[in-house]
Structure formats: C-alpha cells, structure tokens
Amino acid sequence: MQTLSRRVLLAAAPVTIALSSRIARAAPRPRLRIGVLNDESGPYRDLTGMTSVACARQAVQDFGDHGFDVDILYADHQNKPDVGASIARQWIDNDGVDVIADVPTSSVALAVSQVCREKDKLHLNASATAVALTGKQCNANTIVWSFDTYMMAVSSGGAMVRAGGKTWFFITADYAFGHSLEDQTSNVVRAAGGKVLGSVRYPFPDTTDFSSFISQAMSSGANVLGLANAGADSVNCMKQAHEFGLRKSGMRLAPMLSFITDIHALGLDVAQGITLTESFYWNLNDRTRAFAKRLQPKMGNFMPNQAQASAYSSVLHYLKVAAAMGPAEAKRSGAATVARMKAMPTDDDAFGPGKIRIDGRGLFPAYLFRVKTPAESRGEWDLYDLVATTPADQTAVPLSESACPLVKA
Structure with a gap:
C-alpha cells in the first residue's frame, strides 16, 4: 500500500466547529x-475540494447546537483508491471518525x-457517480446523495x-x-434507436492533451x-x-457530467448553448439562493x-438523524444510522424535500440546463436556463432492475 505523504497527513488535520460556549x-x-x-490537488479539486469542506462546515453551522459537538476533518485522497482506503482506516x-463524506472518484468511493x-x-457520498455504489456493490452503510451516471444518461443523453x-x-x-457513464449513456442511445460508432479510453488522471481523441471522434462519422x-x-x-471547431463542423458536444464550476472556468464564449444536467443550481429558487448567500462568506x-451542495445536504441530514437518535446511539452503528436516515424524509435549502431509497440512493429532481449566451447572462454566475425537469422518481435505476443486494433481500 502506498505510504501517505506529509501533505496528505497535514491536510487530514481536524478542524473543529464548536456548537457551544467554552464554559468548563x-x-x-x-x-x-x-x-x-x-x-x-487533482482534476476534481474544483468540483469538490475545499468548497465541499466549506459546505460541510455550513451544514454544522445551520444545524445549530443540539447538545453535542461536531468536528470536521479533511484530507486529499489524490484520486487513488489505496490512499483513500488508508486515510479512511486511519x-x-x-481518530474516532464516525462518518466519511464527499469522496469523488468512483474507484476511491x-x-x-x-x-x-x-x-x-x-x-x-456526495460526488462519485458509478451506479455500482448503489448497485452490485451497495451496502447498508453507504448513501449516494443526489446524482449518478444513470441520471446523467437519462437526462442529458436522452435530451x-x-x-x-x-x-x-x-x-x-x-x-x-x-x-459507468459511457455504458449508461450507450444504453439510452441504443434504446432510442441510436448507435455508438466508437469510443476511446484514456489514462486517468494523467491525461491533459485530448487532441488526437477529438480528431478521431471528428473522423468517426458520429454526429x-x-x-x-x-x-x-x-x-x-x-x-x-472548441479550438478544433468541432461544433462548427456540425458535430454536437455532449459533456455527460459537467458542473457550473466547469462552465464558469470555460467562459460563455466557449460554453454557450451546451446542455447539461445538475441536481442543484444556486439560482434555481429562493431556497437555493438563500443557501448560496449563507455560504458566500466562506467561499468569496x-x-x-x-x-458541493450534496456534501452540505448529506451532512445536515445525518446531523438531524443523529440528534433524533442521540449521539451515542448514532455512533454505535453506521448501518443503523443509515437505516434511520432512509426512514426520515430529507429537506434543506439546497435540494428541498426528498428521500433516500433502500439501496442508499437519494432521490431528487434532475434539471436539464442550457448554458446562456454572453448577451443573456446578467452576472458572473448567471449561467443557466432551465430546459426540462426529470421527476425525482425517474432519476435512479428502477428498483425492479437493481442489482443491489439490499433490494434483492
């Protein structure tokens, strides 16, 4: 197993959020x-990273004082399963950790x-998307909060x-x-009478030059x-x-898992017109705007x-359940606490009301967005127009098709 670097171990230092006075x-x-x-530090740092840590802290702050304290620790798993598993065990x-949250990169998750x-x-889990987490490899201790590759395939691929x-x-x-994302999207394409003409797989996370793959795609005959x-x-x-003129050539671009942070990084001149799916958008309604406003002092x-919103929502729901159970009981068994989380309906400003299925998949609506043009945008983060909504009960693999042992039991 890989030895953990000093940088990783330093990042794992705890940050404590005290929910009470310092009176002895x-x-x-x-x-x-x-x-x-x-x-x-890697390719997913802007999708999760310290902003997800800030969201977890915000959940603790919004939860308030319920008679127990909450510590937030954080660490960098470097997108390596052995590093992630080693930190989790440590x-x-x-260190007496009760909950491991966020965990992007499906192999690490x-x-x-x-x-x-x-x-x-x-x-x-707030950010890994392979359906195996709530499918063949599901277990009674894991929850996947708000999105996965099935949802992206059905919403973005179907559109x-x-x-x-x-x-x-x-x-x-x-x-x-x-x-998982290629497989799920291919299933949607073929079910609708389409065809997959080819694919290329590249080493992760060590690839930055995609030019040869894009050239191969443009010469494949696919649209x-x-x-x-x-x-x-x-x-x-x-x-x-964009530099290759892919869309000008008549070929359509379908980023099957993109985030507002990606679109912001690209800029509207490049990203305008792209359609994508997210389960959360800061400007969706009054509650999402209120959540984003509370978070701003921590994020600039x-x-x-x-x-990142899923990190907030999942931690907040856990704390509500822990308060209802009592912290000692919540610490006793992760599986028992997850069972209570499934039994209690969810509700918060980021996602509104929802629930968690028997397989551990959180159910929330999926929103298909079109990226605005520069002329349409009224601010730096005013990036999306809502095109369509997939109801919550259609965003996850139907339980009748599930490979999760919990469902089969």
Missing part, C-alpha cells in the same frame, strides 16, 4: 467526527465504501438523442466512473461527441474541441455545484 463542564459533551475525503481506527462497511461507519443526436463517439476516462469524464478533463476536452466569489 463537569462532563465532556458528546462529539461526532466527520471526515471530508476528496480531491484537493481516521476510523485512530468504492474502496472507502467497503472500509465503512467493514468498520460499521457511515459513507455519505441529445431526442434532439437528433443519433450517432455517438465517446471519449472516456478509463476507470469505474468513466466506464455527437459524448464526454464520459468530469472536472478538469471535461474542461480540457471542451476547450480543445464562488458558487457551489451539485457535488
């Missing part, structure tokens, strides 16, 4: 510990999910096929998430280039496709995306 007490207050484990065995199952702790995008070529990150990747990889693909001129 005869007995210490109960304490819950939440570890936010994500990408702080946190649980040595799958490894951490198994650690939490073995140790009977909670895995609140593209209905708009005439019948022949596809994929550029795919060569690991669990990329494979849609599907990007089965995310983060900096997706941004680089879209930039390079930055708006959260669906993954």
Whole structure:
C-alpha cells in the first residue's frame, strides 16, 4: 500500500466547529467526527475540494447546537483508491471518525465504501457517480446523495438523442466512473434507436492533451461527441474541441457530467448553448439562493455545484438523524444510522424535500440546463436556463432492475 505523504497527513488535520460556549463542564459533551475525503490537488479539486469542506462546515453551522459537538476533518485522497482506503482506516481506527463524506472518484468511493462497511461507519457520498455504489456493490452503510451516471444518461443523453443526436463517439476516462457513464449513456442511445460508432479510453488522471481523441471522434462519422469524464478533463476536452471547431463542423458536444464550476472556468464564449444536467443550481429558487448567500462568506466569489451542495445536504441530514437518535446511539452503528436516515424524509435549502431509497440512493429532481449566451447572462454566475425537469422518481435505476443486494433481500 502506498505510504501517505506529509501533505496528505497535514491536510487530514481536524478542524473543529464548536456548537457551544467554552464554559468548563463537569462532563465532556458528546462529539461526532466527520471526515471530508476528496480531491484537493487533482482534476476534481474544483468540483469538490475545499468548497465541499466549506459546505460541510455550513451544514454544522445551520444545524445549530443540539447538545453535542461536531468536528470536521479533511484530507486529499489524490484520486487513488489505496490512499483513500488508508486515510479512511486511519481516521476510523485512530481518530474516532464516525462518518466519511464527499469522496469523488468512483474507484476511491468504492474502496472507502467497503472500509465503512467493514468498520460499521457511515459513507455519505456526495460526488462519485458509478451506479455500482448503489448497485452490485451497495451496502447498508453507504448513501449516494443526489446524482449518478444513470441520471446523467437519462437526462442529458436522452435530451441529445431526442434532439437528433443519433450517432455517438465517446471519449472516456478509463476507470469505474468513466466506464459507468459511457455504458449508461450507450444504453439510452441504443434504446432510442441510436448507435455508438466508437469510443476511446484514456489514462486517468494523467491525461491533459485530448487532441488526437477529438480528431478521431471528428473522423468517426458520429454526429455527437459524448464526454464520459468530469472536472478538469471535461474542461480540457471542451476547450480543445472548441479550438478544433468541432461544433462548427456540425458535430454536437455532449459533456455527460459537467458542473457550473466547469462552465464558469470555460467562459460563455466557449460554453454557450451546451446542455447539461445538475441536481442543484444556486439560482434555481429562493431556497437555493438563500443557501448560496449563507455560504458566500466562506467561499468569496464562488458558487457551489451539485457535488458541493450534496456534501452540505448529506451532512445536515445525518446531523438531524443523529440528534433524533442521540449521539451515542448514532455512533454505535453506521448501518443503523443509515437505516434511520432512509426512514426520515430529507429537506434543506439546497435540494428541498426528498428521500433516500433502500439501496442508499437519494432521490431528487434532475434539471436539464442550457448554458446562456454572453448577451443573456446578467452576472458572473448567471449561467443557466432551465430546459426540462426529470421527476425525482425517474432519476435512479428502477428498483425492479437493481442489482443491489439490499433490494434483492
């Protein structure tokens, strides 16, 4: 197993949010510990990173004082499953962590999910998307909050096929998430009578030059280039496709997992007209705007995306359940606490009302957006127009088709 670097271990230092005064007490207050484990330095750092940590802290602040304290720890898993699993074990065995939250990169999330199952702790996943997390490899200790590759395929992929995008070529990150996103989207395309003409898989996370893959796509005869990747990889693909004149050539661009942070990085001159799906948008309604406003002092001129909002929402729901159970009982068994989280309806400013299914998948609406033109935008983060909404009960793999052992049981 890889030795953890000093940088990773330093990043794992705890940050405590005290929910009470510092008045001395005869007995210490109960304490819950939440570890936010994500990408702080690689291609997903802008999708999760310190903004997800800020969102977890905001959840603790919004929760208020319920008679126990909450510590927030954080660390960089470097998009490596062995590093992620090692940090998870260290946190649980040595640092008394009760919950591991966020965890982008599906290969890392799958490894951490198994650690939490073995140790009977909670895995609140906010940003990994492989359907295996709530499918074949689901367990009673893991929740996937608001989106996955099935949702992206149904919403973004389905819309593209209905708009005439019948022949596809994929550029795919060569690991669990990329494979899942390509597979799920291909299923939607073929079910609608379309065809997949080809694909290319690239090494993750070590690829920055996608020019040869884009050239291959443009010569494939497909009329849609599907990007089965995310983060900096997706941004680089879209930039390079723009430089190659892909859309001017008549080929459509379909980034299957993009975030508002990606669009902001690209700029509207490049991104205008692209359609994409998110489960959260800061400017969707009064409640989402209120959430974003509370978060601003911690983030500066930055708006959260669906993954970061999911870190907030999942941590807040956990704290509500822990208060209802009592902190000692919530610490006793991760699986028992997850069961209570599934039983209690969710509700917060980021996502509104929702629920968690038996397989651990949170159910919330999916929103198909069109990226605005520069002339349409009224501000730096005014980037989306809402095109369509997929109801919450249609955003996840139907339970009748689920491979999750919890469903089969």
